[in-house]
Amino acid sequence: MSSSPLAKILLLHYSTDNLQSDGKQIIMSYTTVEAPHFRNDLFNGTSAEDIPSIKFLIYKTPLRSLRPFYIFISVLRHQFDIFITLHLITFHLFYHSSQHTYHLKTYIMAPGRLTEEDEMAVPEIAYDINLPYNHISDEYDQSSKRRTEFPSYLPSWEDDVWFDEVQPFEYHDPALRANKSKPNLFRGGVKAKNITPKMGTILTGVKMEELSDAGKDELALLITERKIVVLREQSDFLHAGPQFQQDFMSYFGPLSIQPVSGSVKGHPPFHVIHRDHNEEEIANFFERKLTSTLWHHDVSYEKQPPGYVMLGILACPDVGGDTVFADTVEAYKRLSPTFRAMIQDLKANHSSQKMIGYARAARGTVRTDPIDSLHPIVRVHPVSGEKSLYLNSEFLTDIVGLKDGEKEMLLKFLVDHVCMGHDFQARVGWEKHSVVMFDGRSTLHTATVDYDSRIQARHLFRLAAMTEKPMSVAEWEAHLHDEQILRNVRIFEFQRELGLRHADASGDEDEIR
Known part of the structure; x- marks a missing residue:
């Protein structure tokens, strides 16, 4: 031949x-x-x-x-x-x-770190995954310190930190321990306002730094019920320091390590997002891309990906830079029974290969080897028993059993379904010193880069607590003989139906005592 x-x-x-x-x-x-x-x-x-x-x-x-x-x-x-x-x-x-x-x-393929004798520079890689979070320069770091209220939370790139892949662990969801009436979370003076009738609740009056373990259990249950919980006026919690926040989130599960982005120095579980005078980087991104919209689950390539995720806002523009969330439970329900049956048993490969390859090519920080994991496209929530879509524009690389054209068509259809479903989305507007906690199992989210970083910075951190291995419908049905699971689901459905302790759909604030 x-x-x-x-x-x-x-x-x-x-x-x-x-x-x-x-x-x-x-x-x-x-x-x-x-x-x-x-x-x-x-x-x-x-x-x-x-x-x-x-x-x-x-x-x-x-x-x-x-x-x-x-x-x-x-x-x-x-x-x-x-x-x-x-x-x-x-x-x-x-x-x-x-x-x-x-x-x-x-x-x-990615080049290794260059030596001083090398005359060739690493190319500027078009980062397909999202806007890159690479180290810019020491001079930029110094100027950023002069402009931020939280200099210790500026991104750090530590080359000597390495983590092996997380081994399987047994997980017990704190929401299953919660008092369903939530007396430790909704103490006197706490007010709640719904963002939409079905998802998203804004709380004022909660002191996160004072929450007991029982209060954290109830917060976990509220996150499961409402999928997004926005906690306003959390200056004391955010000033308590990275170790305090890390310990707080560890209550909800082992913390994920973001493998390539900047973190808080000495605290690798922190994923730091810092946009301050990054206009050239953003302009270069939009020369290649039509939009910054990228619907994703955080680090879904982990064997046991995050279920509880915290975003702490340290600085933000007066307007813009919102995060948009989609309810993947409702997105699943909108599909026809025939279509749901077709995708119910499909599994998809989620991989960090591409992200880590790009980071190495740009001589960025890499803290872990690439990870590949198979997860069901339809997963079941262990607390609520609700089925939801589990997909990812960022890390999903293959759908088992489908040919290339078929999997590309299916992924595009499902992502477009989520993108266009404004009637099952919630847009969270940021306010300084706010904290958002959301359910990574039943939501997709995307950033919106619609602000001018020359005028106001956008500075936040993410902590993500890993939970159970995503459970398929077949695996869930195999566990339905468990009386405790059935009891929890019945209670959850009852609470959800009554809508206890949440504002009504009109959006009026309710004081909860």
Whole structure:
């Protein structure tokens, strides 16, 4: 079998318009290729059938240049064509025969850290996942300290911190311990106002730093019931320091480590988002992207992803920068019974490979190895028994059992369904010294970058408590013989139906004593 001419074209020429290369092309060259039946004049190869690998070297781009590195590919047999495409730094390998084409593996290629002798710079990577959270400069850090009320919460990039993948753990949801009437959370003077009839509640008068364990249990139950709880006027809690906040969130479950972003120095569970005079970075992002909207669950690639998530707002614009949440329970209910039955048993792969590959390419901080996890597309909440959609524009890479076109179509349909479902969404407007806690199991969310960081900064942190492994409908039904689970679900449904201790749909504030 002769080698495919496509191999030569794709190896030697690849357009990089989306890498801001002014229409130039990356020139990819090779050192050696070891594989049988490739033309010598093209690859300087060999026909020896016992040589099991192909080796390519990509170097000297006319853009800013990738550091030389090697990719090794196992060859399954001696008669084949190799089709290669390079999308930014993603390498796709296909094995082609006369009858079938198999997608063997997708490699994330990234240069290592440069030495002082290296003359080539790392390219500016178009961060497909979202706006990048990379270290800008020491000078920027110093100027930021002069402008913030919370300098100790500015992002830190510690290179000597490494974490292994979290091992499976048994989880007991604090909401299952809660007093259903919530007397420890709704003490005298606490006021509640609903954001929408079905999701989102704003609380004023709660002192988070004074909550007892019983109060935290009741807060967990309220988060399950309302999916988003906004706690206003939390200056004392936010000034209590990162260790206090970390201990507070650890009550709800082991804390997730964000693998690539800046964190609070000495506190790697903190994911810090800091936008202050980042107008050039944001402008570059919108040169490539139509919108900053990216519906996602936080770190869904974990085997036991976060169920309780806290956002603490340290500084925010007077207007703009809101976070929008979607109720994935209601999104699931809106689907027809036929469609729900079709997707009920599907599982999807969630992966951090792409995010970590980009971080390494940009010489950013990386604290963990990439993680891949299979989760059901329809999961069941262990407290409420409600079914919800569990999908992710950011980390979902595959749907088991579906072909490429099928899974792309299904994911697009479900994400579009969530995006357009304004009647099951809630928009949270930020106020300084607010804390938002939300249920990561039954909501999707997205940031909105619609503010001018030259005028006012947006500075917040995220802490995410990991909970149970997402439970499929089949797994849930297998546990329905558990009387305690049935009792909890019945109580939850009763409370939900009555709407106890929540404001009515008119939005008037109710004082709860």
